[in-house]
Amino acid sequence: MWDWRFLFLILFSTVVDYTMGLYIDKSKSKQNRKFFLWISILINLGFLGYFKYSNFFLESFVDAFTFFGQDVRFRGLEIVLPVGISFYTFQTLSYTIDVYRKKLTPTRDFIAFSAFVSFFPQLVAGPIERATHLLPQFYSKRKFKYRQARDGLYLIIWGLFKKIVIADNCAQYANDIFENYDDYSSPTLILGAVYFAFQIYGDFSGYSDIAIGTSRLFGFDLMRNFAYPYFSRDIAEFWRRWHISLSTWFRDYLYIPLGGSRGGTWMKVRNTFIIFLVSGFWHGANWTFIVWGALNAIYFLPLMLRGKNRNHIDIIGENKVFPSIKEFYNITVTFMMTAFAWIFFRANSVTHDFLYIEELFTFKFKVDRLVIERFPFEILPLIGLLICMEWFSRNREHPLKNSNIAYIKAVFLVLMILIFGSFSEMQEFIYFQF
Structure with missing residues (x-):
């Protein structure tokens, strides 16, 4: 009802990830599996990047030239942020990544998968659900439970x-x-x-x-x-209790693949800043969110470096x-x-x-x-x-x-x-x- 044209965007994302899940499952070689996974990642993040961050990067580019004394004229792109794109993009990405990791057998029920992607109660602002948890629930018959x-x-x-x-x-x-x-x-x-x-x-x-x-x-x-x-x-406990679906998503699909806290001090510091900066950037195309993420990383680092983040x-x-x-x-x-x-x-x-x-x-x-x-x-x-x-x-x-x-x-x-x-x-x- 807000703008029917954006239905095609979520439909396209649904078709892409449904198809890539099947191709990943059929592929025998790891190289092919990774190829289809990257198609899903690039398409989803490409749409998210265009609709959410195009003007931010263009404005930052202009500001950089202005800082060095170059006069660059810029007219912002007239882009409207589609409702819920940050949430359903991460939800569908978790599906293809879990299929790639063989944690999930891809569904051949397109209606069930579409319902999983566009489930109306949490479509606009989460929680960001995992396919391993929510998708199987669409297979069972609905029964009223008082x-x-x-x-x-x-x-x-x-x-x-x-x-x-x-x-x-x-x-x-x-x-x-x-x-x-x-x-x-x-x-x-x-x-x-x-x-x-x-x-x-x-x-x-x-x-x-x-x-x-x-x-x-x-x-x-x-x-x-x-x-x-x-x-x-402490701040580590706060992030285990706040926006749990997003925090665990970044932990499982970004922080751990980067090496988590298993490496040396430099790797721990790097991964901590990456996870919090990306989290801040996910929230919005504004430097305020990036500073907010960096500040939380600074809060978190002393606990992690002293091994007290799980106290x-x-x-x-x-x-x-x-x-x-x-x-x-x-x-x-x-x-x-x-x-x-x-x-x-x-x-x-x-x-x-x-x-x-x-x-x-x-x-x-x-x-x-x-x-x-x-x-x-x-x-x-x-x-x-x-x-x-x-x-x-x-x-x-x-x-x-x-x-x-x-x-x-x-x-x-x-x-x-x-x-x-x-x-x-x-x-x-x-x-x-x-």
């Missing part, structure tokens, strides 16, 4: 709460603060970074919950995409009501590092990033604005409610999962959505742009 459907509805309600109550309310304040950063004092800028941290979490994880919940209504099981990331005790793989504070002082300190520091990095993700340009950070670290109240500057604290109790519900459900997939009072929680969340939902200022999902 418990699965009930859990799907609970997930949808939880996702709507995070999106409409948390993310969209935070967005109103975060957008104003980031767009008018030079008018605000340091405490408000800090609050703006915190609000955006919860905006992007509520927005993206909310979408994932709704997608997973909707799939369960149809009898499909999608992978979990978020696991309470803001309770992480926290258990549930935090298991069998305890509250975290220990050390755990609370680690959570706070990790969140502060993450929220600081989100500034680069949110700002419009790298210049905007550094001007915002400069204003933030002046640690000055703007006396002339104290009379009219209003610190938007009213969303904080709602954020506190989100944190409490997640903390006491951290050993479950979501707060309504396997709960004796799940129905009461669901009714309560619906009331919260109706009372505090930001219906007049509804925001588009952030990850729709990627």
